[in-house]
Amino acid sequence: MNKKRSHFLILIVLIVTSCQKDVMQGVEVGETFILSPQETIYVPGALMVITYEELIEDSLCPPFDLCNCQCVWLGQFIVSLKANDHAFELQDGTVSILEEEYRSHVIQLVGKVWEENVNLVGSSAIRPGPASIALRVYKK
Numbered sequence: 001m002n003k004k005r006s007h008f009l010i011l012i013v014l015i016v017t018s019c020q021k022d023v024m025q026g027v028e029v030g031e032t033f034i035l036s037p038q039e040t041i042y043v044p045g046a047l048m049v050i051t052y053e054e055l056i057e058d059s060l061c062p063p064f065d066l067c068n069c070q071c072v073w074l075g076q077f078i079v080s081l082k083a084n085d086h087a088f089e090l091q092d093g094t095v096s097i098l099e100e101e102y103r104s105h106v107i108q109l110v111g112k113v114w115e116e117n118v119n120l121v122g123s124s125a126i127r128p129g130p131a132s133i134a135l136r137v138y139k140k
Contacts, residue, residue, distance in 0.1 A: 029137055032110055036132045043137045046105045050135065053080040053087070058112075058131055060093050066114055077112050079133055101140065110134035 027033045029045035035052040042049050056078040061071030076093040081100075088100045090109040100107045113132040 027137075029105070029139060032134055032136045034113055034132050034134050043105075046103070046137050046139075048083050048102070048105065048137065050107065050137070051082045052133060053082055055131060056080055056089065057091075060112060062114060077131070079109070081107070083107055104140055105137050106140055108136045108138065110136055 025033075026042045026044055029043060033041060035041060035050070037052050037055055040049060040051040057076050058078075059073075059075035060077040061073070061075045062069070064070070074094050076091060076095065078089055078091040080087070080089050082088075083100070083102045086102050088102075088107075089097070090100060090107075091097050092109060092111065098109045111134050113134055115132070
């Protein structure tokens, strides 16, 4: 990538960051990070801005220790993401597409972040609503 393009991308990231209410977080290449739907993070070492666009499907069977249940089908977990202007989907479950190559890096879905709620009588239940995800970006 030439220097002009790199500087242009950095300028765009700075403009986008300055227009947001909250300052965009940054993570290093190789570091695992967590995103919630509609959240964006900057990976400066990859010159990449990643946005968790939406949860498309979440029928994934929860881990046994969270639900004390046995599923007859693994289920499916599909999320829509964007790296700069490149839109893509990652999924886990019955069909898994855990990585997306973009430029000279790989964006990896480490997994769904399971959140546990405890009700008033002390039994566990999986928290409803769109799930957060754990991602990692590494060099090819």
